[in-house]
Amino acid sequence: MRFSKATNYALHSMLFMIGEASNKPVGVQYLAEKQGVSPAYLSKILTKLVKAGLIDSVSGANGGYTLGAQNKDVSFLDIIHAIEGTASLFNCCLDGKTECLIQKVMVSAEQAMEERLMVQKLVDLVDQKAVGK
Amino acid sequence: MRFSKATNYALHSMLFMIGEASNKPVGVQYLAEKQGVSPAYLSKILTKLVKAGLIDSVSGANGGYTLGAQNKDVSFLDIIHAIEGTASLFNCCLDGKTECLIQKVMVSAEQAMEERLMVQKLVDLVDQKAVGK
DNA sequence: GCGTGATTACTCGGATACAAGATGTCCGAGTTTGAGCGG
DNA sequence: CCGCTCAAACTCGGACATCTTGTATCCGAGTAATCACGC
Numbered sequence: 001m002r003f004s005k006a007t008n009y010a011l012h013s014m015l016f017m018i019g020e021a022s023n024k025p026v027g028v029q030y031l032a033e034k035q036g037v038s039p040a041y042l043s044k045i046l047t048k049l050v051k052a053g054l055i056d057s058v059s060g061a062n063g064g065y066t067l068g069a070q071n072k073d074v075s076f077l078d079i080i081h082a083i084e085g086t087a088s089l090f091n092c093c094l095d096g097k098t099e100c101l102i103q104k105v106m107v108s109a110e111q112a113m114e115e116r117l118m119v120q121k122l123v124d125l126v127d128q129k130a131v132g133k
Numbered sequence: 134m135r136f137s138k139a140t141n142y143a144l145h146s147m148l149f150m151i152g153e154a155s156n157k158p159v160g161v162q163y164l165a166e167k168q169g170v171s172p173a174y175l176s177k178i179l180t181k182l183v184k185a186g187l188i189d190s191v192s193g194a195n196g197g198y199t200l201g202a203q204n205k206d207v208s209f210l211d212i213i214h215a216i217e218g219t220a221s222l223f224n225c226c227l228d229g230k231t232e233c234l235i236q237k238v239m240v241s242a243e244q245a246m247e248e249r250l251m252v253q254k255l256v257d258l259v260d261q262k263a264v265g266k
Numbered sequence: 267g268c269g270t271g272a273t274t275a276c277t278c279g280g281a282t283a284c285a286a287g288a289t290g291t292c293c294g295a296g297t298t299t300g301a302g303c304g305g
Numbered sequence: 306c307c308g309c310t311c312a313a314a315c316t317c318g319g320a321c322a323t324c325t326t327g328t329a330t331c332c333g334a335g336t337a338a339t340c341a342c343g344c
Contacts, residue, residue, distance in 0.1 A: 001136050003223040003239070004288060011235050012225075027315075041290050043316070050317095060298025061314040076238060090136040092145075101258045102144050105209060106136070109253075113246035120242075125234045137327060160276070174329050176277070183278095193337025194275040273340070282331080289324070296317075303310080 006045045007083045009037055011122070013046060014079055017055065017067055019126045025064030045083065052082035077117040139178045140216045142170055144255075146179060147212055150188065150200055152259045158197030178216065185215035210250040 013031050020026060028046065032039040046065055049055045054074055055065050090106035146164045153159060161179065165172040179198050182188045187207055188198050223239035 001134065001140075001217045001222065002220070003134050006288075007134075008223070008225055008235075015235065025315095029315090038290060040292075044290090044318090047317070057316065058298090059296075059316045062299065063297080063315045065316090076242070084134045087135070089134065090141070092141055102141075102148065105250075105253050105258075109209070109246045109249040112249045113242045116242035116245045117238075120238050125238075139327075158276095162276090171329060173331075177279090177329090180278070190277060191337090192277045192335075195338065196276045196336080198277090267344100269342105269344085271340105271342085273338105275338080276336080278333105278335075280331105280333090282329100284327105284329075286327080287325085289322100291322075292320085294317105294319095297315080299312105299314075301310105301312080303308100305307085305309095 001089075003080070004084065007080055009035055009042055010045050010049060010079050010083050011076070013042065013065075014049070014054070014074060015122055015125060017065065018072060018074075018123055023066055025058040025062065025066045027064040031065075049079065049082050052078070054078060054082055072123050073121050074123075075118050076120045076122065077114055079122075080117060134222075136213070137217065140213055142168055142175055143178050143182060143212050143216050144209070146175065146198075147182070147187070147207060148255055148258060150198065151205060151207075151256055156199055158191040158195065158199045160197040164198075182212065182215050185211070187211060187215055205256050206254050207256075208251050209253045209255065210247055212255075213250060 012035055016031060016034065017026055028039045028043050031046075032042045035042070046055065046057070050057050050065070053068065056068050057063070057065050088107060089110050090103065092100040092103040145168055149164060149167065150159055161172045161176050164179075165175045168175070179188065179190070183190050183198070186201065189201050190196070190198050221240060222243050223236065225233040225236040
């Protein structure tokens, strides 16, 4: 039960791209170098973000990744869901006939965390250098 | 990023033991049979709960596991921490010199979930058959 | 009836096996930019 | 100076290799209750 490193890389990459005011594509190599990761691996991660519609990819020379049109207000939860998936963190694998009270509690707690992550936009960290709340 | 099955088993085992009014030890075999798990595996999980001080083990014939003296008010978080560990779910593996804003947000969200799990006692599910909130 | 030993029913702990997912690498294919070269 | 071609700089995607972790099994050791047996 831990967040994957991929999520960490994705968050940092997005944060960096948002910080870049220009809409020029940012190359994977540059992002990878900043974080000390293999470009090939980071590419896989960013591809997931592309498929989720959070960023766009520009191929060819001087290509790279760029933010979508109005995607400056991406939340933490958007990125996490794109990488980790949207499945529930907990599922009671017992019989499905009677609803599991434990399951309900766990889902409720999970939603508490997700609400916090949904409210927090990445751009807030860039603009104000302050964490909400 | 999912809760392990072991956590599921631990929660259900604890819930069952709390439901048992008597303080007679409950055997692993019985608990395992109820959940469709191997007794050997469940034993390993319950051992973790013993080490965490949440339950006691009684060896010998008619042995098994029993709740500690005043451990009727165990919270979800107690059990989860005993199984999954207390480490943070997210750690930014970049340079430690400058504190990471992303890390702070993630920890904050994690705490929101943990607060929910800390408040919720297992015994509530038995007594009132109602999930708080 | 009573004490002693053996059997049985348990947990405990380590060693091991297996599977799945996270992590990371490599390479071929497609795409765009830009430079070079010939007209 | 213009247009064509070719190389370079990229991403994309799949196919691997590796490593960690969760999941699960097995077996020997220890412990306590119970049973059997003999006195």
